[in-house]
Amino acid sequence: MKIIKCRDLGFNCNFMATGKASEIDDVKQKMLDHITEKHLSEKNMSKEDLEELTSRIDIMLSRGCGCGAL
Template sequence: MVHILKCRDLGFNDDFIVVDNDPVKVKEKMKEHILDKHKDEFGELSDFHKEEIMSKMDFLLTRGCGCGVLKL
């Protein structure tokens, strides 16, 4: 199963996309991207909103409708 996570789906304004078979790797790559490219924006968020973004990654990666997970 291929897992897809889009930065835009997490509320950031760019077209970065992570695609991998391993959902743990997808989440880690997206975290690295956010902390690198959106460091200032992410740093300004409250702890609640930071946790909300991390939780949304988990939700999107376990969703079976094709919006976060694509079966090939």
């Protein structure tokens, strides 16, 4: 099971994207969709900010435990 929380990325939000370990791309996309819909304009994020978050999501989802903790 892979889990990533919006709070793991620095947002004050309870959203969690989850999925099977074989569905990492789906979990990542769920989180990116949520960030784009809920936080992009709220935080006035740039393209570079979104790229940095994408990189952090990749790192968190690559962790062996699947919990997203760094």
